[in-house]
Amino acid sequence: MNRLFILFTALILCSPTIKAVEPEEVLRDPKLEERARALSKGLRCLVCQNQSIDDSDANLARDLRILVREKLKSGDSDEEIIKYVVSRYGDFVLLKPPLNKSTFILWMGPVIIFIFGLIMVLFYMMRMRHAKKAIPLTEEEKNRLTSIRELR
Amino acid sequence: MRNAVIIPICTLLSLVGIFGLYLWQIGTGQKSLNHLPSTLINKPAPRFNLPPINRGGKGFSTKMLRGNVSLVNIWASWCIPCRVEHPYLMKLAQDGFSIYGINYKDDPKNANTFLKVLGNPYRAVGADHSGLTSIDWGVYGYPETFIVDSNGYIRYRHVGPLSETDLSNTIQPILKRLEN
Numbered sequence: 001m002n003r004l005f006i007l008f009t010a011l012i013l014c015s016p017t018i019k020a021v022e023p024e025e026v027l028r029d030p031k032l033e034e035r036a037r038a039l040s041k042g043l044r045c046l047v048c049q050n051q052s053i054d055d056s057d058a059n060l061a062r063d064l065r066i067l068v069r070e071k072l073k074s075g076d077s078d079e080e081i082i083k084y085v086v087s088r089y090g091d092f093v094l095l096k097p098p099l100n101k102s103t104f105i106l107w108m109g110p111v112i113i114f115i116f117g118l119i120m121v122l123f124y125m126m127r128m129r130h131a132k133k134a135i136p137l138t139e140e141e142k143n144r145l146t147s148i149r150e151l152r
Numbered sequence: 153m154r155n156a157v158i159i160p161i162c163t164l165l166s167l168v169g170i171f172g173l174y175l176w177q178i179g180t181g182q183k184s185l186n187h188l189p190s191t192l193i194n195k196p197a198p199r200f201n202l203p204p205i206n207r208g209g210k211g212f213s214t215k216m217l218r219g220n221v222s223l224v225n226i227w228a229s230w231c232i233p234c235r236v237e238h239p240y241l242m243k244l245a246q247d248g249f250s251i252y253g254i255n256y257k258d259d260p261k262n263a264n265t266f267l268k269v270l271g272n273p274y275r276a277v278g279a280d281h282s283g284l285t286s287i288d289w290g291v292y293g294y295p296e297t298f299i300v301d302s303n304g305y306i307r308y309r310h311v312g313p314l315s316e317t318d319l320s321n322t323i324q325p326i327l328k329r330l331e332n
Contacts, residue, residue, distance in 0.1 A: 046292035059257070060292055063283045088290040090191040 021054060025065055032072045039068050039078060043085060044093050052095055190290055190309040197224070197300050198288035202278025205260045212252055212278030217304045221330045222250040223323075224298040225274070226286055228258040229266035231294045237313035238270050244319070245273035249327055253277035256286050256294060299323070301330050 021040075027033040037054060043064065045056035053061040053068075064085070071081045085093055097103045137145070192198075201213040217224070225241060227234040245251055253274040255263050260279060267274075280286050289298065292311075299308040308326050310318060 060283070060287075063287060067284065067287060087191060088287060089292070090290075 021065065022062070025062070025069065027069055027073070032069070035078060036065070036069050036072055039072075039081060040065050042082075042095050043068075044095050046089060046093065190306070192290055192298075192306045193309065195306055197298075197304050197306055198285070200278070200285045200288060202254065202280055202285060205255050205258070205263045205277050205279045210276050212254065212276045214304065216252065216276060217300050218302070220250055220302050221327055222252055222275075222300050223327075224252050224254065224289075224300055226254045226256050226280075226289065226291050226294060226296045228256045228294060229262040230258065231256075233313040234295045235270070237295055237297075237315070238273070240314045240316065240319050241273040242271050244323070244327075250275050254285060254289070255279045256291070257281060257283050297323075299326055299330065 021037070027036060040054035041052050043053045045051045045053045045058050045061040045064075047058035047060050048056050051058075051061070053064045068081055068085075071084070076084075082094070091098060091100070091103070097106060099107050197214055197217055199214045202211050204211040216222075223241075223244065241251055251273050253276070255277050257280065263277070263279070267277075278285070289296075295313055297310040297314060298306050301307050307330060308322070310323070314323065
């Protein structure tokens with residue numbers, strides 16, 4: 001039983017990491033290929049929506065990877081390629097959403113919450129400081145205090 | 153002490169409100185988790201010129217979309233939901249609407265058999281072997297159906313198979329509106 005366990009663990013550890021990019025897709029120019037990989041890591045596969053096209057085995061992801069490489073080969077800049085894909089599939093295709101009107105709350109949310117928290121903390125601290133200020137005893141209270149002391 | 157009670161309750165209620173609204177929108181069909189808005193709505197249809205699926209056929213190109221309101225359906229013989237929506241396309245064709253097909257990554261032989269057995273609702277079919285034309289249309293799920301007006305502008309997009317309710321609630325009203 002123990003041996004079997006070790007064997008399985010070893011097999012799992014030795015299994016090659018699965019990569020979606022297939023050998024025939026890879027460009028000869030290593031610089032272009034590097035750009036292609038960087039671009040496809042930022043593009044969402046729309047079939048399996050939480051994977052990038054670089055990771056996905058879906059048919060559409062493969063087509064998009066090839067498209068990115070074709071466009072790189074014809075001399076397009078990274079921005080031109082991203083612009084093309086976004087023009088077809090919308091901002092959703094970008095794994096890192098851009099800052100614009102519809103994503104304003106998404107990007108600014110943490111900042112707004114932080115500022116709100118800061119205001120709450122300041123407010124709390126001010127109240128605490130206010131509470132620490134001792135109010136002097138009135139004449140009446142002083143007299144009562146001396147009388148209690150004298151009783152002892 | 154009172155704040156300690158009120159703040160968590162308010163937070164919970166506002167979260168329930170937000171999620172509830174979202175669920176309600178999904179329930180009434182205003183918002184769908186699977187359907188992305190198309191960026192091509194109200195833009196001209198992409199330019200393409202596809203070869204026919206059968207020898208001697210006429211293929212399908214952007215030019216053919218000018219002049220009348222048409223439906224562009226992206227389909228394949230291997231796509232099971234395409235079979236599901238096929239009767240509704242036939243119905244639209246019988247009602248006189250012009251439907252064009254983009255045959256996505258299909259074996260022409262299978263595509264022709266599909267049309268022979270189930271009927272051919274298309275005025276013309278273009279074969280998209282590379283899938284690049286479909287990418288130009290922003291297609292990510294099959295089948296997809298676009299409504300293109302007589303000036304060649306995309307006015308509506310439907311992802312997935314058409315159903316009878318889609319036909320009567322959205323497709324036919326839009327087609328009729330555009331034709332007038």
